[in-house]
Amino acid sequence: xxxxxxxxxxxxxxxxxxxxxxxxxxxxxxxxxxxxxxxxxxxxxxxxxxxxxxxxxxxxxxxxxxxxxxxxxxxxxxxxxxxxxxxxxxxxxxxxxxxxxxxxxxxxxxxxxxxxxxxxxxxxxxxxxxxxxxxxxxxxxxxxxxxxxxxxxxxxxxxxxxxxxxxxxxxxxxxxxxxxxxxxxxxxxxxxxxxxxxxxxxxxxxxxxxxxxxxxxxxxxxxxxxxxxxxxxxxxxxxxxxxxxxxxxxxxxxxxxxxxxxxxxxxxxxxxxxxxxxxxxxxxxxxxxxxxxxxxxxxxxxxxxxxxxxxxxxxxxxxxxxxxxxxxxxxxxxxxxxxxxxxxxxxxxxxxxxxxxxxxxxxxxxxxxxxxxx
Ligand SMILES: [Zn+2]
Numbered sequence: 003x004x005x006x007x008x009x010x011x012x013x014x015x016x017x018x019x020x021x022x023x024x025x026x027x028x029x030x031x032x033x034x035x036x037x038x039x040x041x042x043x044x045x046x047x048x049x050x051x052x053x054x055x056x057x058x059x060x061x062x063x064x065x066x067x068x069x070x071x072x073x074x075x076x077x078x079x080x081x082x083x084x085x086x087x088x089x090x091x092x093x094x095x096x097x098x099x100x101x102x103x104x105x106x107x108x109x110x111x112x113x114x115x116x117x118x119x120x121x122x123x124x125x126x127x128x129x130x131x132x133x134x135x136x137x138x139x140x141x142x143x144x145x146x147x148x149x150x151x152x153x154x155x156x157x158x159x160x161x162x163x164x165x166x167x168x169x170x171x172x173x174x175x176x177x178x179x180x181x182x183x184x185x186x187x188x189x190x191x192x193x194x195x196x197x198x199x200x201x202x203x204x205x206x207x208x209x210x211x212x213x214x215x216x217x218x219x220x221x222x223x224x225x226x227x228x229x230x231x232x233x234x235x236x237x238x239x240x241x242x243x244x245x246x247x248x249x250x251x252x253x254x255x256x257x258x259x260x261x262x263x264x265x266x267x268x269x270x271x272x273x274x275x276x277x278x279x280x281x282x283x284x285x286x287x288x289x290x291x292x293x294x295x296x297x298x299x300x301x302x303x304x305x306x307x308x309x310x311x312x313x314x315x316x317x318x319x320x321x322x323x324x325x326x327x328x329x330x331x332x333x334x335x336x337x338x339x340x341x342x343x344x345x346x347x348x349x350x351x352x353x354x355x356x357x358x359x360x361x362x363x364x365x366x367x368x369x370x371x372x373x374x375x376x
Contacts, residue, residue: 004150004168005318010138011127011154011161020132021154021161027074028113029104031059031082036101039090052087056080075130081114112155120152127163129154158255159248183277184371186332186364187285187308189299193268194364196372197275204264205302213257220250261304269311279322280312281371286328326374332367 013021035055042050059079062068071079089101121128128134129152138160147167154163184196193201204210224246231238272280287305291297316323326332334346338359346353346363353359353366361369 004166006164006166008162008164011163012136012138013161017132017135018161021156022111024074024078024113024132024154025111025156026106027071028078028082029106029109029111031079032086033103034059035083035086036089036103039086049090052083055083055087059083073131075115075119077116077119077130078113110155112153115152115154117149117151120149122149127152157258158251160255180275180277182279182281182372183272183275184281184332184368184374185272185283185312186368186371187283187303187305188364189296189303191364192303193272193308194362194368195272196365196368198365199271200364201268203303204261205299210257210260213253213260217250217253217257220246220253224250261302262307265304265308265311269308269315273312273315273319273321276319277321279324280316281324281326281374282309282312283330283332283367283371284325284328324374326371330371330374332370332374333363335366335370337361337366337369337373 011021038055038058039050042048056079059071063071086101089098092098093100115129119130123134125140126134126136149165149167151166152163153166154161156162181197186194188194189203191200192203195201205214224243227240227243227246228237231240231243285305287300290300312323331342333353334344335342336353336355336357336359338361339355339357341355341357343353343355351363353361353363
């Protein structure tokens with residue numbers, strides 16, 4: 003079984019700079035590969051392979067202008083080139099948009115380290131050309147794990163290493179047998195499960211609201227300070243601005259943790275009931291994001307994350323995950339008699355059918371979903 007662990011790192015200041023530079027090299031190599039691919043395609047009409055790109059880069063390294071690349075692990079550029087290749091492949095398969103250049107501000111800061119070069123101790127990890135970096139938390143890794151890949155990335159202000167490991171299959175996983183489950187996802191109620199359990203939207207809870215309120219206030223503060231320190235139409239960062247911005251990053255990370263944590267608890271609880279299969283809707287998240295009134299709520303619900311977690315958690319337990327067609331009328335079908343009520347509006351919170359059945363809209367949808375693959 004393949005599993006991934008994410009462990010927080012405690013780098014010293016020098017290492018922190020090295021980590022930042024390494025992520026910069028990965029970004030540079032990714033963009034460089036993208037550029038080469040584009041150029042090559044425009045000139046020859048053919049795609050250029052990963053292998054050729056790597057050879058090209060090795061030659062480039064011999065020139066004076068690119069000597070600096072020797073300060074970094076070979077694997078960083080190698081994997082970045084591979085990533086750009088994957089991005090193109092996904093584009094040609096129609097799974098993603100045309101690959102874009104990674105920007106320093108918007109893209110995630112991360113890089114890879116080669117399996118063979120990394121060493122682990124109980125308290126430290128040795129990264130190539132950086133050295134032994136201390137773990138902030140210990141006790142996760144045991145010797146029975148066989149590490150397959152290492153990815154180092156920054157979330158908020160902190161650095162983490164994700165270790166993909168192969169773990170011996172546990173024997174306590176019996177074949178799932180229980181009733182299938184349907185899950186209706188939404189913004190009002192995050193998830194309604196066909197056996198009746200409801201997961202409220204965590205963004206409506208006080209803890210989250212308070213942090214969001216504080217973030218909004220800091221945002222106003224920081225823009226006021228930017229205005230105040232404006233010089234000849236140029237914005238300048240002051241120590242105070244940096245301080246507030248760091249606090250904002252800390253709060254955003256915290257919010258992200260609260261939301262992801264909640265989803266982890268929810269998805270684990272759902273798969274733990276061991277249904278024979280789970281049916282979810284294929285939500286049109288990208289379409290919903292285009293709607294100005296919805297986009298903010300939708301992004302806070304982390305629908306992609308829910309699906310991602312359900313996908314690997316069901317896989318681990320041998321439960322099949324069925325994704326219902328986007329146009330399947332799960333809300334409009336009466337779960338008692340099967341008649342489709344085309345007049346049901348989004349504002350109707352209850353499904354009232356002519357057969358006499360009255361049921362909560364989301365619960366009705368989740369019951370219909372649970373029956374889909376049967
Ligand atoms: Zn009915």
